[in-house]
Amino acid sequence: MATIRDIAKLAGVSVTTVSRVLNNHPYVSDKKKEAVLKVIEEINYKRNIHAVHLSKGFSNLIGVVLPKIDHPYFSSIVEGISEEAIKHHLQLVLFQTNYEPAKELEALELLRGTLLDGVIFCSRAISFDVLKEYKNAGPIVLCEDSDQSHFPSLSIPHEQAFQFGLDYLISKGHTKIAFTLGRMEGPNSKKRRKAYKTKMKELGEPIRSEWIFDKCLSITDGKQLMEKLQHLEKKPTAFFVTNDQVAAGILLSAEQYKIKIPQDIAILSFDNQPIADIMGITTIEIPIRKMGKLAVQSIIHCKEKREQTNKKMTLPFRLIERKTV
Amino acid sequence: MATIRDIAKLAGVSVTTVSRVLNNHPYVSDKKKEAVLKVIEEINYKRNIHAVHLSKGFSNLIGVVLPKIDHPYFSSIVEGISEEAIKHHLQLVLFQTNYEPAKELEALELLRGTLLDGVIFCSRAISFDVLKEYKNAGPIVLCEDSDQSHFPSLSIPHEQAFQFGLDYLISKGHTKIAFTLGRMEGPNSKKRRKAYKTKMKELGEPIRSEWIFDKCLSITDGKQLMEKLQHLEKKPTAFFVTNDQVAAGILLSAEQYKIKIPQDIAILSFDNQPIADIMGITTIEIPIRKMGKLAVQSIIHCKEKREQTNKKMTLPFRLIERKTV
DNA sequence: CCTTGACCTGAAACGCGTTTCATACATTAT
DNA sequence: ATAATGTATGAAACGCGTTTCAGGTCAAGG
Numbered sequence: 001m002a003t004i005r006d007i008a009k010l011a012g013v014s015v016t017t018v019s020r021v022l023n024n025h026p027y028v029s030d031k032k033k034e035a036v037l038k039v040i041e042e043i044n045y046k047r048n049i050h051a052v053h054l055s056k057g058f059s060n061l062i063g064v065v066l067p068k069i070d071h072p073y074f075s076s077i078v079e080g081i082s083e084e085a086i087k088h089h090l091q092l093v094l095f096q097t098n099y100e101p102a103k104e105l106e107a108l109e110l111l112r113g114t115l116l117d118g119v120i121f122c123s124r125a126i127s128f129d130v131l132k133e134y135k136n137a138g139p140i141v142l143c144e145d146s147d148q149s150h151f152p153s154l155s156i157p158h159e160q161a162f163q164f165g166l167d168y169l170i171s172k173g174h175t176k177i178a179f180t181l182g183r184m185e186g187p188n189s190k191k192r193r194k195a196y197k198t199k200m201k202e203l204g205e206p207i208r209s210e211w212i213f214d215k216c217l218s219i220t221d222g223k224q225l226m227e228k229l230q231h232l233e234k235k236p237t238a239f240f241v242t243n244d245q246v247a248a249g250i251l252l253s254a255e256q257y258k259i260k261i262p263q264d265i266a267i268l269s270f271d272n273q274p275i276a277d278i279m280g281i282t283t284i285e286i287p288i289r290k291m292g293k294l295a296v297q298s299i300i301h302c303k304e305k306r307e308q309t310n311k312k313m314t315l316p317f318r319l320i321e322r323k324t325v
Numbered sequence: 326m327a328t329i330r331d332i333a334k335l336a337g338v339s340v341t342t343v344s345r346v347l348n349n350h351p352y353v354s355d356k357k358k359e360a361v362l363k364v365i366e367e368i369n370y371k372r373n374i375h376a377v378h379l380s381k382g383f384s385n386l387i388g389v390v391l392p393k394i395d396h397p398y399f400s401s402i403v404e405g406i407s408e409e410a411i412k413h414h415l416q417l418v419l420f421q422t423n424y425e426p427a428k429e430l431e432a433l434e435l436l437r438g439t440l441l442d443g444v445i446f447c448s449r450a451i452s453f454d455v456l457k458e459y460k461n462a463g464p465i466v467l468c469e470d471s472d473q474s475h476f477p478s479l480s481i482p483h484e485q486a487f488q489f490g491l492d493y494l495i496s497k498g499h500t501k502i503a504f505t506l507g508r509m510e511g512p513n514s515k516k517r518r519k520a521y522k523t524k525m526k527e528l529g530e531p532i533r534s535e536w537i538f539d540k541c542l543s544i545t546d547g548k549q550l551m552e553k554l555q556h557l558e559k560k561p562t563a564f565f566v567t568n569d570q571v572a573a574g575i576l577l578s579a580e581q582y583k584i585k586i587p588q589d590i591a592i593l594s595f596d597n598q599p600i601a602d603i604m605g606i607t608t609i610e611i612p613i614r615k616m617g618k619l620a621v622q623s624i625i626h627c628k629e630k631r632e633q634t635n636k637k638m639t640l641p642f643r644l645i646e647r648k649t650v
Numbered sequence: 651c652c653t654t655g656a657c658c659t660g661a662a663a664c665g666c667g668t669t670t671c672a673t674a675c676a677t678t679a680t
Numbered sequence: 681a682t683a684a685t686g687t688a689t690g691a692a693a694c695g696c697g698t699t700t701c702a703g704g705t706c707a708a709g710g
Contacts, residue, residue: 013659016660054695054696055664056665069403082394082421094403252604279577339690342689352689373666651710653710667695668693672689672691676686679684
């Protein structure tokens with residue numbers, strides 16, 4: 001493999017000059033620049049990117065950690081991230097963690113080892129205390145409704161949004177409201193639970209733990225929910241679910257249980273993915289792609305200013321009324 | 326930042342010994358090993374990964390190029406790739422190309438620049454001739470039903486599978502069969518078209534170009550298909566579609582057009598994603614995750630043996646009979 | 651005429667872990 | 681007893697682009 005020194009020799013200039021040409025530094029005479037370019041062309045020289053990274057100390061790689069790429073919510077975030085990353089010539093390194101802390105740590109270790117210029121947590125399982133140990137390793141952004149003030153975070157206000165959704169259901173005459181969560185102890189879920197508690201108290205309704213369903217994320221989960229519903233002694237009149245996939249699962253299996261939606265049970269979900277449009281699901285839109293985009297911008301900001309921000313960014317949500325409430 | 330030389334000094338050994346400890350080389354006495362480990366612990370030393378990459382000449386990064394991560398087919402492949410990659414301590418760099426050749430080339434250039442140890446094409450837009458120029462840049466695997474013999478490829482036999490599907494529809498009494506494709510000129514689509522042509526000839530049925538629908542990939546596309554169907558003068562009795570998403574879109578909008586499935590129109594699709602199970606879609610299963618897994622293994626194989634294979638790997642498909650045919 | 655600053659160039663140092671090669675002692679095998 | 685292995689260790693070279701620093705030229709400003 002040819003090196004910059006070979007080129008320097010062949011072009012009759014110094015390695016510095018070659019480097020300058022490679023990096024578009026202005027202080028190179030046209031004559032030398034041409035000579036260098038000519039040699040580069042002739043021997044089909046390719047820069048050794050590892051050497052570049054070693055010298056510069058960074059890599060234009062950013063880590064994206066998420067539990068499962070094969071879920072519309074996460075693949076949408078990644079799409080948002082990807083679009084923005086391309087604009088800034090950043091590459092994405094994917095960490096599919098399945099919520100295993102060890103795999104999340106791997107990304108953080110690579111951040112510390114400067115392989116990654118930053119890490120975006122689309123969701124996380126590791127504790128906040130562990131995360132804080134990597135505070136100085138490089139830019140970290142969290143896509144969650146976070147109360148901490150150590151890392152920038154990015155989310156809709158889940159508590160407000162959930163209350164808003166509950167108010168909507170209540171305005172439609174519902175008071176018997178069940179709900180589902182992705183992960184009971186996830187940061188966003190905690191907010192949703194809190195909102196539920198508050199609102200049920202307001203209504204004077206009891207909190208029935210059997211009306212709170214954990215680990216509901218996919219269409220399949222939604223389908224199974226209908227099965228579980230059969231065994232419930234007291235049945236809710238509305239379901240406020242994790243996302244459009246769960247809602248879709250419910251809709252798709254409602255018929256076989258002879259349940260009419262929204263007459264028997266109303267369904268309200270989050271996200272507003274394409275499937276919500278197609279199936280007529282009433283949902284609270286989350287600007288998922290926008291979140292991804294802003295996450296990248298935040299990383300870039302931290303990187304350029306060489307400063308750690310801890311800005312909490314709150315994105316807007318909105319109700320999309322369709323046919324399930 | 327502390328370097329390996331600092332450690333050597335503090336531990337009273339040579340840098341070589343430190344490197345050996347770091348790499349678990351057996352020829353280090355327990356005494357020295359302990360001393361080194363102790364110093365590493367004390368000063369919280371972290372290896373500079375760029376220096377490692379520069380020395381070793383590779384990076385444990387592999388590129389994954391695909392048009393859109395936000396599609397179940399591709400996110401499933403990536404999931405398969407990811408699971409296998411984790412086992413081998415490889416990281417994935419994602420290239421979302423939208424089928425723009427320039428972005429595919431970016432991945433190839435990074436392969437040539439040794440940032441990437443290999444590239445997996447989940448789908449591609451660039452021509453084969455261009456691809457061949459990167460033959461020596463490093464391992465490249467194509468997830469497509471390919472006729473070339475320059476790169477390893479990985480796919481179900483699309484022509485056979487499509488014929489098989491057609492035979493199945495024919496056995497159910499259909500001869501008026503329309504079909505959809507993702508990209509008319511994609512390698513897999515070509516095979517499917519070929520199979521269609523052959524089979525229609527056998528049947529003595531004409532090839533109606535208006536029964537061939539291009540760019541059908543998503544649920545939304547499936548929905549729009551039903552709209553287009555209305556304007557067809559002569560209507561097919563069966564639809565053989567790109568994937569389960571398109572089938573789902575058809576099913577979800579069939580009711581509004583008062584079309585009964587399978588009575589009025591039978592639907593057969595590819596993939597066997599979870600949605601096919603939930604909606605009762607009859608489909609031809611493609612082992613998508615397995616493809617991802619094998620793609621990684623192929624890259625590793627090429628990397629280790631330092632040889633370019635060009636093996637064409639054919640995976641099995643199978644019919645999953647459900648309720649749409 | 652002299653100072654200042656923009657422009658141009660290159661030698662050498664820098665970033666840092668890995669690998670090769672030479673050396674030396676301890677075992678085993680013959 | 682001697683040759684052949686295996687174990688252990690370190691100096692120096694290697695991978696290669698970037699950056700700093702010093703030195704030099706030339707035109708504009710005072």
